[in-house]
Amino acid sequence: MIRLSKSVVGTEEVEAITKVLLQDGYLGMGKEVDLFEEEIANYLGVKRSSVVCVSSGTAALHLAVQAVARQGDEVLVPSFTFISSFQAISASGATPVACNIYKDSLTIDIEHAESRITNRTKAIMPVHYASNPVNLEKIYRLAAKYKLRVIEDAAHCFGCSYQSSKIGSFGDIICFSFDGIKNITSGEGGAIITSDEKIQSLVKDARLLGIMSDTEKRFSGKRSWDFEVVDQGYRYHMSNIFAAIGREQLKKLDTVFAPTRIKLATIYKELLCKNSSIAIPVTEKKAYIVPHIFPIRILNGKRDEIKQYLEANGVQTGIHYKPNHLLSLYSDKKTKLDVTEEIYKEILTLPLHPDLKEEDIYYVSELINRYLGYTD
Ligand SMILES: Cc1ncc(COP(=O)(O)O)c(C=O)c1O
Incomplete structure (x- = not known):
C-alpha cells in the first residue's frame, strides 16, 4: 500500500528519546523544550522569547484565539480547513465565521471575509492550505483597516517562506503543528510564534494551567509551589520526550x-x-x-x-x-x-x-x- 502520509523518523530520534528517558531524569517540560524553542527561534530568525511550544497545533490555535478574543467575539476563518481551526475558536468561546475560498488557491476569499466583518469581529485566521501562504499583504491590510488580529493557521507551513522571509519570522500570531505527519514532527506538538510580549506571556502561562511565570521556573529546573492564577489555562505544554524528537527533525x-x-x-x-x-x-x-x-x-x-x-x-x-x-x-x-x-x-x-x-x-x-x- 502506498500510504497517504507517514511519520518519517530514524535512529537519531530514537537516540534522542532514549537519552531523555534514561539520562535526564525528567520527562515533562524542561530543558529539551527550552532548547527546542531556542532552535526554532534560531531557525526562523526571531527572538528566543517569540517561540512557545505546546502539545499540538490545535492547542497553539486555541491559546492564540483565547489571547485575543472572548465569549461573543467572532473570528473569520475559511470553512475549508481542518476541524482544529474551528474547534480552537469555539473552545475559547468565540464564534468561527465561515468564509469562502478562492477556487484557484483554495485559501480564504478576502472579499468574502470582509463582507462578514461585524463589530464583534476580533480576528482573522487565514489557513495556509497545502503549505501555500497566499495574499498575506492583503490579509494584513484588511486586518489593519478593521483593527483585527491575525492568527495564521500555519499548521502545514513549517519551513515555508513568503517573499524570502520564513513563515513565522514576520506577522502577528503564527501557529504551527508538529503532529505525526507534518513537515517536521515532535510526535504531537505545536508552536505559537509572536513578537507581541503580552501574547507571549498569556500563552506561556495558559499552557501550564494559567500558573503565572511557571515556564521560567520549569526551564530552570524548579517548580511553582506558591503561585498566582488570573486566567483560564490548560495542560497544553510540550514534554521533553516530544521536544527531543522535534529537535532531531528540525535538523x-x-x-x-x-x-x-x-x-x-x-x-x-x-x-x-x-x-x-x-x-x-x-x-x-x-x-x-x-x-x-x-x-x-x-x-x-x-x-x-x-x-x-x-x-x-x-x-x-x-x-x-x-x-x-x-x-x-x-x-x-x-x-x-x-x-x-x-x-x-x-x-x-x-x-x-x-x-x-x-x-x-x-x-x-x-x-x-x-x-x-x-x-x-
Ligand atoms: C489546517 C490545520 N490546522 C490545524 C491543525 C492542528 O494541528 P494538530 O494536529 O497538531 O493539533 C491541523 C492538523 O492537521 C491542520 O491541518
Whole structure:
C-alpha cells in the first residue's frame, strides 16, 4: 500500500528519546523544550522569547484565539480547513465565521471575509492550505483597516517562506503543528510564534494551567509551589520526550524533508498538469513552499470513483477537507459557500511523504491519468 502520509523518523530520534528517558531524569517540560524553542527561534530568525511550544497545533490555535478574543467575539476563518481551526475558536468561546475560498488557491476569499466583518469581529485566521501562504499583504491590510488580529493557521507551513522571509519570522500570531505527519514532527506538538510580549506571556502561562511565570521556573529546573492564577489555562505544554524528537527533525528539515517533498510534488505537477480533468491548486509566486499535502481537484465528477480505483490499486488517498460549515456543530443552516462546497466534491489528496520514491509518484500519476483517459 502506498500510504497517504507517514511519520518519517530514524535512529537519531530514537537516540534522542532514549537519552531523555534514561539520562535526564525528567520527562515533562524542561530543558529539551527550552532548547527546542531556542532552535526554532534560531531557525526562523526571531527572538528566543517569540517561540512557545505546546502539545499540538490545535492547542497553539486555541491559546492564540483565547489571547485575543472572548465569549461573543467572532473570528473569520475559511470553512475549508481542518476541524482544529474551528474547534480552537469555539473552545475559547468565540464564534468561527465561515468564509469562502478562492477556487484557484483554495485559501480564504478576502472579499468574502470582509463582507462578514461585524463589530464583534476580533480576528482573522487565514489557513495556509497545502503549505501555500497566499495574499498575506492583503490579509494584513484588511486586518489593519478593521483593527483585527491575525492568527495564521500555519499548521502545514513549517519551513515555508513568503517573499524570502520564513513563515513565522514576520506577522502577528503564527501557529504551527508538529503532529505525526507534518513537515517536521515532535510526535504531537505545536508552536505559537509572536513578537507581541503580552501574547507571549498569556500563552506561556495558559499552557501550564494559567500558573503565572511557571515556564521560567520549569526551564530552570524548579517548580511553582506558591503561585498566582488570573486566567483560564490548560495542560497544553510540550514534554521533553516530544521536544527531543522535534529537535532531531528540525535538523533534517532543510537537508532531507524539504528537498524530498518539493521534488516529489514537482514530479506530480509535471505528470498531472496537462490533464484537463485535473486542476492543481495554484501556489503563491512569492512563496517557497514545502508541501505537507498534495491535493488535486478532479473536475469531471469522478472524484469518488477515482478514489476507489486508487484504493483498489494499493494507493491511499485523502479528502482535505470536509467544510466546517456543513458540520452540525457549526452549521447555521443558512450559510451557503458555493465555491467551498463545489471544491469539497472535487478534492483528492495524493500520497506525499519523504519516504515515497519517485517511482511511487509515477505509479500514482499513471493510474490517475489512465483512469481519466489522458495520455501524454
Ligand atoms: C489546517 C490545520 N490546522 C490545524 C491543525 C492542528 O494541528 P494538530 O494536529 O497538531 O493539533 C491541523 C492538523 O492537521 C491542520 O491541518
